[in-house]
Amino acid sequence: LKFAEAKGVAAVVFFLLIVLGTFITEDLTCIAAGVLAGQGRISLTLAVFACFFGIWIGDLLLYIIGRWFGKQALHRAPLRWFLNEKTVNRGAEWFIKRGAGAIFLSRFTPSVRLPMYFGAGMFKMSFVKFAAVSALAVGLWTPVIVVLSAFLGAEAIESAFMQGQNVVWKLILFFIGGYFLIRF
Secondary structure (H helix, E strand, O other): OOOOOOHHHHHHHHHHHHHHHHHOOOHHHHHHHHHHHHHHHHHHHHHHHHHHHHHHHHHHHHHHHHHHHEEEEEEEOOHHHHOOHHHHHHHHHHHHHHHHHHHHOOOOOOOHHHHHHHHHHHHHHHHHHHHHHHHHHHHHHHHHHHHHHHHHHHHHHHHHHHOOOOOOHHHHHHHHHHHHHHHO
16 A cells, blocks of 8 residues: 655644654654655655654753753652762763763663763753764664664555555554564
């Protein structure tokens, strides 16, 4: 089956939905956007750019939250139970020396992004430096996930449609499998 590609207002709506979706789950949104592009519902360019933009804005928001609320959070439970002034100072020194590399690598390491970006803000890493490193990492990571999903996801869906198989369960399994593949 071939679908008409979204244009105009429909493309803007898809763009905004994808951006918002990345705030909930980056990986599954990238997979879904890639599949939509593979089906021809949206352009691959729109899928990649919307995922990039949403993920990058989300990274910047985590940094800003860390910058604004990080120090206060250290003095409240549960963080104060685990962190003392000495630990915090060591963390700040570590960020000064290795922060940019850690931010870059965290994009490719699941489950460390939130604390890493929050910490970058809390330890006052330069916003411009953080934004640039994050943009580079997101710019390398996002197209790979979206493009792979576009080619692999569209093939699987088209094959299932052509054979008259139940596509819903296969889509669910594809998204779950893709999610865990990205995570591990």
